[in-house]
Amino acid sequence: MMDLLLGGVCKAGESKKLETGKWRSFRPVVDRNKCIKCGKCADYCPDSCMEIKEDGAEVNLYYCKGCLICIRECPVKAITKEVEEK
Amino acid sequence: MEVKELHAPGHRACPGCGCAIAVKIILRETGPNTIIVSPTGCLETFTSPIRSSSWEVPWIHSLFENAPAIATGVLAGLNSQGNPNGTKVVAIGGDGGTYDIGMGSLSGMFERKDDILYICYDNEAYMNTGIQGSSATPLGAGTTTTPVTGDSFGKMVEKKDMVAIALAHGVPYVATASIANLADLKKKVRKGMDNPGPAFILMLTPCNVGWGYEPEETVELARKAVETGLFPIVEFENGNMVSALKIRPVPVEEYLKPQKRYQHLFKNDKFEDVLKAIRKKAEDNIKKFGLA
């Protein structure tokens, strides 16, 4: 078990390879015209899926579990939900 | 897209987890020169599966009842080697590990005045094992071990007052914080870290699975808990209250009604006394801490 260390100790940050986005039933969609780049969605996201880019928030769908807290907390209602197509 | 949080994504928290929001924000403030200690619980389970740890800082879990003692040991270990980089030790535990099974160990850590920041993420029940009642479960809340049936209205007694317990130990920095006010949470984490000696921060972290609400409402419910007066945002230094977040009180029903664990209180008049007691709790808090 070369990837494991002694005594059940393991390396840092290896969760990043897990695609928790597969859990999602709904996906958040950002309207960049409305986004004011306040960063609230990024702060409140439990899964660190929101990045504030120059033209607005971008969702990292690799990790987004679709909790939709970002929609609820967006002060300008720039985010809406869409049913995830499987 | 590269994520640069010290609490990495890919962790296995339920969608909309209040604790996961808190931990990400806490680590932004602690920075990388920190060792985190956690007892058994949701946080431990969703962050530490072997080969998929979400911790980018050194982290240690040992057992359910000993996180404060482990933290003390880690600190003693650092100090014995001179701790040249001034590494800090922060413990983050749930209400089960804090209010119940870890209480003796936490009391020891407080009494010894160990320089550790202990943060409790309080979701008011044993969520990891399937929503059993803890001593942090509030009056009237239904859980699998405080069931709502017949004359039983869920938890029949008040929750334990952890802030008072910390203060009674002479803990020099004691505060409450909310995931609905992240700037305040960060500020308090900073103060707790900088404070020499023990510090205790209590956070209410709503749990959609255990409380019975839609995942998107997590932050909103944390906010309502504060606005009703049920979860006062207060801060004590050396036993003196130095800040209390002012609120324009809203009725407790705005907090209680969206949650399944309180639904029975609104379906049967015989529980009116319980609702009254909860309202009184909010009023007492508002009066006691001068919130309004």
Added chain:
Amino acid sequence: MKGKTAILEGSRAVAEAVRACRPDVISVYPITPQTHILEDLARFVSSGQLKSQFVRADSEFSAASIVYGASAAGARAYTASASQGLLLMNEVIYAMASTRLPVVLTAVNRAISAPITIQPDHQDTMSLRDTGALQIHVESLQEAYDAHVQSFRIAEDPEVLLPIFICMDGWVLSHSYEPVTVFPDEAISEFAGTFQPVQKLDPAKPLTYGSYADQDVLMEYRYALMLAQEKAREKIRSVTKEYKEVFGHFDGDLIDTHRTEDAEIILVAMGSMVSTIRAAVDELRAEGRKVGLVKVRTFRPFPEEEIIKACGKAPLIAVLDKSLSVNTGGILATEIKAAFYGNPVQPVIVPFMAGLGGKEVNRRVIKEIVDIACRAGDKQGPRGDTIWMGLDHGFFS
């Protein structure tokens, strides 16, 4: 090397050894009869003779957890306990062994409640025998001192990395006074070296300790403990040998033997009782009886091969136990019987309960055991009923 010989209390002998090994962190919770060790170490630290972090704990559970955290942070860590305290530590010791944290623990053996008692026996450490921790039983105060000096190097060896218990009988060893040869702290420190962890909690290289695992690796981590205890065998042999070379003392490695060469009956025991048996064996030999002794020094790792070899062709073995697995008998005897399974030489093994709950075991009792064993030798079935020495049968009528 020449040391200074002084009349010391057993607890003091332990504290002297621990001080010289310079643990970085000490955390102990008081329990009789371990407290004198704790008090001596507290005084050494407060007077500046020992530069350790000395942490008062709120329970044995916390004391074990504090040294656990310290060890994970890369510190040399020491604790001590007894009886109920060891039982309270049980959960922590399991996790400590599996997390491969080499804490040194003095186990001052004391019986278990109820009724509550402070009498000595081995029930406490036996209850922790499956944790993965190493267990060395000592028979004298000198050996208590020697074994503590050896223990840090054995536990902290990169191929071992397991907690180690130095087990000493309460009162008989912890509170008695004997001449003990103590060596200069500098010489002991040099022998004990310093802890060089292969991994630790360190922001420069963040690691996750105490992760959650499932069936794909859980058995593997238990098996890893088996391998580590095998490595510990070699380490115990080499460290005790080196100790003999440097300090001139040898108390046995995994076992010790006394007059086993041509013995027709061999007594097997652990702890302070061994010294009594030594004297009894000499007296019996003087009477022309061919009696020998095997001291089991390391209960973990269990020295099957050494015991079998030492017993040679002896047709009769009497095992003296101070601990009980209810319904199956003495725990040491059970393990000895298992060790002989499939061995070409099949001695008759007679199990004795001797000293449980502090029942007296003196030379007279030892001689009685030899006589009973010799008589029972022919009649013992494959299981062999345990013979309870000094049991008051009137108690049950």
